[in-house]
Amino acid sequence: MKPLNLQQKFGCFSNHWHPHQIGTVNDMQVLLAKVKGEFVWHSHDTEDELFQVVRGTLLMQFRDRTEVVREGELIIVPRGVEHCPATRGGEEVHLLLFEKQSTAHTGGVQDARTQTDYPKI
């Protein structure tokens, strides 16, 4: 029941595409992630996922288009929709994610960066 400062928490890690958990709310979790470059195409069959941009500009790629999500904006990816988050050039983007604690990092896809557990910070 203490305030969590996002900038302070982002200072606790530097690896990309590697979410860290800062809290839980019911059966959901709040994750912070630093991302750079392109992730992996995947979807979550039964779970929605929220991405809030805290710094920089996220490119949320869908199969039929790309949405540009800027600082101060968020996007909700509904269950079942294939997506691949990315950033422009060498930009590092800071994200806050809300998702179920059961949501698999890369859905049913296996990638070298796939995590099965998120460090708590």
Add this chain to the structure above:
Amino acid sequence: MKPLNLQQKFGCFSNHWHPHQIGTVNDMQVLLAKVKGEFVWHSHDTEDELFQVVRGTLLMQFRDRTEVVREGELIIVPRGVEHCPATRGGEEVHLLLFEKQSTAHTGGVQDARTQTDYPKI
């Protein structure tokens, strides 16, 4: 699946302590609220609640202390914990709330400001 701009959404309403829903994620909802002054003491028996400060400084009062939550910070109030959000003096504070769609606005307490449904914007 469109980006939601928080500033644009905050511009859609002006009433205080009157959350507006901007989206749903699984069985949770994302609400925006403008708050000013003091709310009502209440708790939610079985549901946690997240408050993220988008603008200003929130005073989250608990029975034994008050936590100061600043812009760029968030606080998670666990189920069962009595709380009363407030602001300093005449400051209007902008909040993003993340809670279950079933969470009652003022828990089991009835107040003139209690809402049973949140407008969608």
